[in-house]
Amino acid sequence: MIRIGIIGKTNTGKTTFFNAATLLNAEIANYPFTTKAPNYGIGYARTFCVCREFNVKDNPRNSACLEGFRFIPVEIVDLPGLIKGAWAGKGLGNQFLSVAAQADALLHVVDVSGSVDAEGKVCDPGTGDPIRDVEDIEEELILWMIKILEGKRGQILRLLESRRSRLKDALLTAFTGLRINEFHILSALKATGLEERKFQEWSPEDLRSFVIALRRIAKPTVVVANKIDLPTANENYERLIAKLSPIPVVPCSAEAELVLRRAEQKGFVKYLPGEEDFKVLDSSVLTDKQKWALEYVQQKVFSRWMRTGVQFAINVAVFKLLRMNAVYPVEDEKSLSDHDGNVLPDVFLMPQEATVADLAREIHSDLAKTLLHAIDARTGLKMPKEYVLRDRDVIKIVATSRRG
Ligand SMILES: Nc1nc2c(ncn2[C@@H]2O[C@H](COP(=O)(O)OP(=O)(O)OP(=O)(O)O)[C@@H](O)[C@H]2O)c(=O)[nH]1
Ligand SMILES: [Mg+2]
Structure with a gap:
């Protein structure tokens, strides 16, 4: 990871x-x-999920899909x-x-x-x-x-x-x-x-x-x-x-993001990390202090800077600096699912030059050994092991024997 x-x-x-x-x-x-x-914890890189393009309802296993955005786990160390x-x-x-x-x-x-x-x-x-x-x-x-x-x-x-x-x-x-x-x-x-x-x-x-x-x-x-x-x-x-310059500098209010995520957890607001707005759901249940805090976040952060910067900073690191691609391996290229029927279950962050063989290795070392080729779910075309993966690829890996 x-x-x-x-x-x-x-x-x-x-x-x-x-x-x-x-x-x-x-x-x-x-x-x-x-x-x-x-401190070690798990945060998320956020990207547009392919589910809307394929028009499917997905059941992610190694990540989460919220309102069409895939949240991919990354380790964060404080x-x-x-x-x-x-x-x-x-x-x-x-x-x-x-x-x-x-x-x-x-x-x-x-x-x-x-x-x-x-x-x-x-x-x-x-x-x-x-x-x-x-x-x-x-x-x-x-x-x-x-x-x-x-x-x-x-x-x-x-x-x-x-x-x-x-x-x-x-x-x-x-x-x-x-x-x-x-x-x-x-x-x-x-x-x-x-x-x-x-x-x-x-x-x-x-x-x-x-x-x-x-x-x-x-x-x-x-x-x-x-x-x-x-x-x-x-x-x-x-x-x-x-x-x-040219080092990216991201304006941020970590405090504002924390206020929003906690308020979201309690059901006070609707907010998706990385969004450019949030909505207070029922202000009648809020204390004056909570109201003030949310108003502060709106005035000092969103009105001015559009976002808190927490999600954005992680995304810049993962997608701009490390230049990762989000790749979705599936076991059935037609239903886009794994053998349990989970649609678009997994997504992997793969570096720019990574190939089908690298993806197989990332999934399981046995899979890499028995790898034959891949099939691109978008086009149905057969891809060689050396095919260089691209962002948003949905890929079926074909191997001689299934890992058990
Ligand atoms: N106004 C404002 N205050 C913040 C923000 N983020 C953190 N703070 C405050 O800054 C102080 C330090 O925050 P910490 O998160 O403990 O800082 P740290 O860098 O982890 O500090 P150490 O662990 O001591 O090195 C606290 O009082 C926070 O509430 C922010 O976005 N805006
Ligand atoms: Mg600290």
């Missing part, structure tokens, strides 16, 4: 975002370092706030950074209202500097990755000298366990022009620029400009976009 890590300074709203996205109840508070160990010096181990920093680095993509939550000071304490709104906060955390990640690479220098050199490994493979060994693959390493080497340079001759600047490229490529990041509902947020938001 795709894993998304939430990083950022303390008190920026990481756990609020996490709770809203996963609707769990991890501890939220306005004092620094509330979260002391990582981390304790990072501090300066984390890369050197300060505040359990190493441990948290390594958990962050096990993600496929990162959401970097920043307090765009500037109501948190450099130490993470609540301060007068507008006095904190979100740009500096983003840069500080970035630098921690980079220094930590440089430290890892430096630590493996001897090992890499031995591998290269023995001619047992090529540069990309030797570099790969430095980052095992961090979801960094050959493609990431190659792309970073290419981006920095270091592919032809001997590792022995890399200067500290070369090493740093390689790590910066690798961090960008292997851990694509959405900056979540949180607390957008506060009055001091707007100006900082504009500055952030200008400064961080």
